[in-house]
Amino acid sequence: MIRCHDLTVSAGGVRILEGVSAHAPAGAITALVGPNGAGKSTLLSVMGRLLTPDRGQVTLDGADIATLPRRDLARRLTTLRQSTRIVPRLTVRDLAGFGRYPHNPGAPTAEDRRIVEACLADMALTDLADRHLDTLSGGQQQRALIAMALAQDTPALLLDEPLNNLDLTHARRVMTLLATRARAGRAVVVVLHDLTIAARFADHVVALKDGRVRAEGAAAEVLTGPILGDLYDAEVEVHEIGGLPVILPI
């Protein structure tokens, strides 16, 4: 369980987060939703200790993440940011292999290799494993970055817009995989812009606007027309097609 207490973050004199308190339960996918500039990516960065808040605290299973040694934290929590710099002369397998570093900074073991190959297969990257990253499309690079995060094999996963550049098939593949990991007891936090995807896969939703939490709770309770209308300053309809939710702006 990840718990945020009263987080406040400023940058350049601008308040980005203002007293944000929220939680991401273990065994569930938590979606962070909200309009551009709502503070979703900042919140994710603070949760992953990539950014230090001006005020507030983040705990992971009761432990303040600010006090955890970096390597311990890296074994318990991984973060995939929205804009991760790609090292061009790196192969897909090399990149995914980095995920094992917190567990084993030395030469990769057979177990490390097995986990990396499994994550590459999960991301449908086995055939591309020896390709350099700069020869891949944006979507393939994104899948390679997700494979690295998965290879880290942590109880908590934070992913900022992981579906960026992904086609329909791979977006579904990633979300299904994250759902499987969540069912296995992990806390998965995902920043999502596609509300239909959020409605279909998320168990818990934190809705942010102007750096504050506007709503938090079960997906069915938060992803409603009135709440989303207020969140996005637009009329939003929630429909059901074939038993699955579809969220559309009007």
Added chain:
Amino acid sequence: MRADVLLAALAFYLVSAALFLTLGARGDWGFILAFRGEKLLALTVVAVAVAVSTIVFQTVTANRILTPAIMGFDALYILIQSLTVAALGAGAAGWSGLPAFALETTLMIGAAGLLFGLLLRDSEDLNRIVLTGIVLGILLRSLNALVTRMIHPSEYAFVVARSYARFNSVAPDLLWIATPIVALVTAGLLIGARRLDVIALGRDPALVLGVDHRRAAIGLLVPVTLLVAVSTALVGPIVFFGLLVSAIVHQVAGTWRHATLLPAGALIGAGLLVLCQTLFERVLDMQATVLVVIESIGGLVFLMLLFRRARA
């Protein structure tokens, strides 16, 4: 680790070293090998120090067109020479050997420590450090210009001679101090090669993987400073050679892994320097300082990388 790259780099160095030791040799082999061997060691130690420090510095700063020399080490070294001549006059010619080496190394490490310590205390912006180093270099050059105005013209020649890297006048006792320092620092960096790979990914990925990027970067600037200070105090300032070696090794090795880049860079750098010295001394029969030419080529490579980046 790319064994094929390392073997090729080792072969290149060994061929260069063999040519340097044997080409045009006449007379007592015992004397020739001892004489040339000492010079070969000086060339190798300096090339390894410059190549390894440049590759690591580029990793830390995430910038392939930077060299640690840009931090103003060369300007500080030349200022020390000018101040020595200004203080001792003609007696500066006798100011050499271990005391001079120790003082120059200590001053350069002290200056770098002060720079990094002050700048990194409250900031993790490496670009700020690099820019400050460049400005510091300009300040030191200006101070040097002021000091040289006070030097007698006949003594100024001493400063000019010391302003270029030279291998003909390396004192053996200094070499025996510099060699283990460079070997130990290089071995230490090689042991931490995988950590360097993680740092090369950038700040956020390194943090996610459990490496405190800021602390690791500061920690790495210590061995880089030590290598540059030792190399500069040993033979004089070298600015662009590291850049040339780094560009070659990244091109040839085709990998980002430091377990390959560091030893391959050290071997290619040493092989290149030794081969060029052999060509200059034995084939072209020129006594000019080989590094003047190599530095010029390195400068051109720097411009090329700059233009390529601007186009990208």
